[in-house]
Amino acid sequence: MLDVLAVTVPVFLIIGAGYLAVWRSLFTQSQVDGLMVFTQRFAIPCLLFGAMVRLDLSEGFDWRLLVSYYSGSLVCFVAGILGTLLWLRRGAEDAVAVGFAAMFANTVLLGLPIAERAYGSDSLAPNFTIIAFNAAFCYLIGISAMEAVRAGGSGFLGGMRTVARKMSTNSLMIGVALGLAVNLTGLSLPDPLAEAIDLIARAALPAALFGLGGVLVQYRPEGDARGIVLCCGIALILHPAWTWGIGTVLGLGEGPFRAAVLTAAMAPGVNSYLFAAMHGRAVRISASSVLIGTAASVVTVSGWLLLL
Template identity: 60%
Template sequence: MADLLSVVLPVFLVIGAGYLAVWRGLFSDSGVDGLMNFTQKFAIPCLLFMGISTLDLEQNFDWRLLASFYTGSTICFFLGMFGARALFGRPWQDSVAIGFACLFANTVLLGLPIMERAYGPDSLGPNFAIVALHAAFCYLLGITAMEIVRADSKSPLRMVRTVGLAMFRNPLMIGVGLGFVVNLTGLPMPGVLTEAINLMIRAALPAALFGLGGVLYRYKPEGDAKVIAFICVMSLIVHPAIAYGMGGQVLALSEEQMRSVVITAAMAPGVNTYIFANMYGAARRVAASSVLIGTALTVLTASIWLAVLP
C-alpha cells in the first residue's frame, strides 16, 4: 500500500499546496481564477488536442472500453438521481444535480496524472478515448434530464439549443474536436506550432492541480452529510466496480484497457459538477462539498483500486 500511495500522493500534494497557499493568503482568489482559466481554456484543451490528434483511433476507440466506462456512468447517474429523490426526499432539480455529481468523474485533472504516474505516459491512449466523449456525454445526459424535470421546459427545440450551447462553448470539447480534425484528415502540423503546444502541455496538469486546490478551499463542507456520502460511494466505489465487472467479466478488455477504465471511473466528482449545479441553482452546497470530500477520499480509494488491478 505504501508503494501505491507513493504513486497517488504526489498528485494530491500539489492539490494540497494550492489549498494551503490560498488558505494562508499566499495566493489570491483572483489568482486562482486566472490560473484555472488558463488551464481549462487553453493548456488542457492543448493537452487534449495533442492527445487526440496523435491517437491511434483504430486501436484505442474500442466500443468495449467505452461501454465499460459509460455503462457505469449512466447507472450511477440514475441511481444518484432516483436515490436522492426516494432516499432523501430532494426536489427533482436537486436530484438531477446530485445524479450529475455521481456521473461526472474528474477524468482529466485526477485521472490523467494518476494514470501517468502509475503506468507511464504511454498508457494514456485509452484514457484519451474516454475523455474525448466525457464532457459531451455527461452534459447531454444531465442537461436533458434537468430540462425534462423543469416546469418551464416545454419546448424540445429549447432543450436541443441548451445542450448544443453547452457542448460547443466548452473549450475542452473544442480541443477534442480540433484534435479529431487533424487526426482524421492527416493535416500536417508545423514543427514550431507543435513545440509551442507542447510547452503549453507541460504546464497543463501541474498548474491545473495547484489551481484545483485553490478552488477546493472555497468549498467548505456544510451539512447534507448523508447525501454527500451517497455521492462518494457512487463515484468512488460503485462506478469503478461496474467498470471492473463489465471490463473483466463481460467484455474481456485487455489489461491496459482495464487499468484505464477502472482508474478513470474511480475518480472523485469533477469541478464541473458544481458548475452544473450552479447553472441551475440546484444542490450547489451538496455538489461543492462532494467535490472537496470526494477528492480527499480519492487518495485512499485510488490506491485500493490500483492494488486490485493486475
C-alpha cells in the first residue's frame, strides 16, 4: 500500500500546492490562466505530438483497448442520464450534461502522470492511444445527445458541425493529428526541432498539475449533493470496473489492460464543466464533480492501483 501511495500522493501534492497557492493569493487566478494556456496550447500538444511520432501504430491501436475503455465511457454516459432522470428527477438536458461529466475522464492531467509514475514512461503508448480519441468521442456523443433533446437546437448536423469545429481548433487534437501525420509519412524531424519540442513537453505535466490545482479553486462545491455523488460514483467506480470486466473478457494484454483501467479510474476532467457551462445545464454538479472527484480519487485511484 505504501508503494501505491508513493505513486499517487506526489501527483496530488502538486495539485494541492497549486490550489493552496491560489487560495492564499500567492498565485493569482490570471497567472493560473496564463499557466494553463501555456500547458494546454503549447506544452501538452508538444507532449502528445512527440508521443504520436514515436507510437508503434501496429501495437498501439489495439481494438480491444478501445472497446474496453470506450464501451465503459458509453455505459457511464447512459448511467449518468438515467440516474439524473430517475433519481435526481431532473430534465433531459441536465441529464445529458451529468452524463457527459460522468463519461469524460481526466485522461491527460491526471491519467498520464499517475500512469507514468506507476509503470514508467515506456508504458504510456496505450494511454496515448486512448487520449487520441477521447475528446472527439466524448464531444461527439455529448453534443449529439444534447442537440437531440434540446428544443430549437441546431439538430444532428449542426451538432456534428460544432464537434468538427471544436476538434479542428483544439490544440491537443492538433498535436495528436500532426504527430500521427509525421508517424504515418515516416518524416524525420531535424534534431534541434525535435529537442526543442521535447524540452517544452517536459514542462507539460508538472506545470499542468499545478495549474489544475489553481483552476479547482473556482469550482467550489455548491448544493446538488446527490448529483455530485452520482457523477463521481459513476466516474470513479463504474467506469474502471466496466473496463476491467470487458478487458478481461476480450483478453487484453497486461500493459493495455492496466492503462485502460487506470485511465478509466480518473476523476471527471475540466471539460465536463466546460460542456455544462456551454449549454447552461447542471453547471454546479459538473463543476463540483471536477473538484470533489479529483480529491476523492486520491483514495479511489490508489485502490485501483492496489488491485492492478
